[in-house]
Amino acid sequence: MSNAVPGDFSGELPGGSGTVAVNVRTVPDGAMVFFDGEKQEAKTPAYYYVNPGVHCMKVTLIGYKTYMDEFSFPEEELPVIYLEKAVEGTLHIDSTPQDASVYLDGEYKGQTPVDILTTVGSHELVIENQLYKTIEKTVELKAERQGMHYNLKPGSGAVYIWSIPEATILIDGEVIDLENNPGIVELDPGTYTITARKEGYKVGQKDITVKGADTQEVYFVLYGPGGQYTRVNDDIINIGITSEPEGATVYINGEERQGKTPGVYRVYPGINQIRLELSTYQIYDEEIDFPDESPLVVPLVRSPSDHPDIQGPSPEGSGRLEVEVSPADATINIDGSNVDISQPLELDVGEYLVKASSDGYISQQDTITIQKDKTTSISIHLVPEEEQNNDMSPSPEGSGRLEVEVSPADATINIDGSNIDISEPLELDVGEYLVKASSDGYISQQNTITIQKDKTTSISINLVPEEEQNDDMGPIVYFPGPDTVNIKIDSDPQGADVLYKGKAIGTTPFTRDVKPRIYLIELRLDGYEPTFKQIDVRNYITASTMVDMETGIWDELKEESE
Incomplete structure (x- = not known):
């Protein structure tokens, strides 16, 4: 069945091929129409195409009683349907665990347990918790007060695992049976170590965090003998390419491929031109004969032109630096060498002096610390020289x-x-x-x-x-130490309420020193949909995030400083 658009109801409207056009009119207008349980797109008044025969029709409108009846089309003509005003009542919704978000008829009503004043009749109920499976039900309020309790089932995340060559996959040391390569495994929320092993190849290992009903991909390209691939058809094969370190952009025969290393890519067997690019490393550009040289594992070499003082990988490890600068064409200099910041930079662990300069602007510099296997992000906004008197940076005098x-x-x-x-x-x-x-x-x-x-x-x-401090975020510690994390949450626009376990704990911009663990945070602001984020601060010292309330999108949690 499909809807006709609302239109002039003064004349006849023929049905489509083999269908009947049914004119549905209600008082008041704007009701939702269902034929045989199937929701129609247009609201009354409207024409709807249905197959000839007997159909069950349901009409709903918030604040009015649900109308249901059977009609035989085209023999019967629908009368104007006068909807009856519904009586109000209270719907009490609770869940195990509590603090789940409740939506009734598409409108956010709070977190469980919650009392909702609504009309007697049928309503669409949605109960959501990021770590549990969503409940969607049609509920019927039949009395002045009616209670409902739901047991939430733990949500699971789909992890897509692909290994070149096909290997034995272990999760937290336990071998799992993947029916295919690639294969999909369902995991409950939590942190897992995934390992790929194959005799004669270097072991691959990755740590992942499953945050609920999400989907993520894990690729393994194991170092070892060549000639390993999977076949797409008679002409095309899947081959594995990775780099050490990972995260390089891949070009095959001059065409940029989606995703960074490691990855699995489709190629024609034979000679292919492979190019790998990673900031602060020399470009790898070679002709490779596939599948004889797959899996391809490329140890990238530090680029002396990007950072002349570095003669090779540091034994202490490396991290990444992301730089955002305004104006965008400003020159960024690290320890005396100009660098390209269009991609994150891979730097050895240690301290670096970062300078930003641009014609007509006041230069700025800052010392940053790169930590092992972490990403440091800095944002630099240069001030025009003519605004120097309004410079917001501290003056050494006065x-x-x-x-x-x-x-x-x-x-x-x-x-x-x-x-x-x-x-x-x-x-x-x-x-x-x-x-x-x-x-x-x-x-x-x-x-x-x-x-x-x-x-x-x-x-x-x-x-x-003190008696109001019961939001369970852990003891507030105002002198951060090794066992505390300073988290900062901001929003655009600011002034959003920050909630933890349904309790307001502040407004954006929000900062607090907390114990290192995982927190499920909610932001609410009048005129915007509530938005949720699970924040894992266990590996941070100082971390911040920004939320766009219009889209509900959260920036990735970033380390601010050591």
Whole structure:
């Protein structure tokens, strides 16, 4: 069945080939129509094409009782359907575990347990939790108050595993039976170590995190004898290509292929031109005879032109650096050498001096630390020379003012270890200061502020009573150490409520020192759909993310500094 578009109902509308056009009119308009349980796209008034014969028709509209009847088309002509106003009642929704998001008729209603005031009748219920399978049901509210409880089943993620050559696959040391290569395995949320083993080949191993009902790909290209491939058809084969380190862009016969190394790529047997590109490494460009030389494992060589001081891979390992700069054509210099930042840079573990410069702009520099197997991201915004007087960076000379507003009003304010009186603005030298607020019965807070020359910095601190601190994010530690992580969550636009386990714990921009573990965070902002993200901060010291409330897309969690 398919819908006709709403139109002028004054005349006859012929049906399509072998179908009957049914005119459905309701009072009020805007009702949803179902024929034999199949939802129709257009809302009333509209014409719908149906096959001749007896059909069960259902009409629903929020706030009105559901209408159901059987009709035989084309023998019967539909009357105008006058919908009856429904009576309101309360729908109590609970789940195990709790804190699941509830949607009724497509509208977010809160987290379980939740009471929803709605109309008596049929409603579409959706219960979601990122780590569990989604429940979608049609529920019927028949009384003034009706309770429903649902047991959520753990969600599973689909992991797509492909190995060249075909190898024995182990997950956390246990051999799994993959029916095919590639094969798919369902895993519950958690962290797993996947290993690929084949006699005569170097063992491959990858750690993955399954975050619920998601899908991810794991490729293994094992180093060893050649001639390993899978066949697509009589002319095309799948071959494996990887690089050490991984993450190189692959070109085959001049054509860029999707995805980075490691990967499986379709080629014609015989000689193929293979090109691998990875920032700070020399380009690999060779003719390879497939399948005799598959799997192809390429040890990339450091590029002296990119970083002349590096003579080979560091025994301490390496990490990656991502640089975002404005203006986009600014020159980036690392330890005296200009670099291309169009792709992330692979650098040895250690400290580097990063400088950014551009004609007509004030140059900036910063020292960054590269950590083993981690990605460091920095953002540099150069200030035009004509705006130098408005430069937001600290000046080495002069002073500025600090205004502090605190709740409760009798809280103690401490700056760099000294208690101070905030009844009047404070005159402070240019620089950074640690401001701490504390009061009996409240959880202390601290902020780092920057005083700028001839400017006034204002901060507002609202202390949370100790009895309200039950959001289970772990003890708040205001002096980060090896066992704490400082997470920062921001949104565009700002001012979104940050919730953990259904409880509001702050608004964006939000920062807190927490224990290193996994947190399921929700953001809510009037006028926008709620958005969720599972944040794993176990391998971070300082991490941040940004959320686009319009799209609900979260940036990847990034390490800010050591």
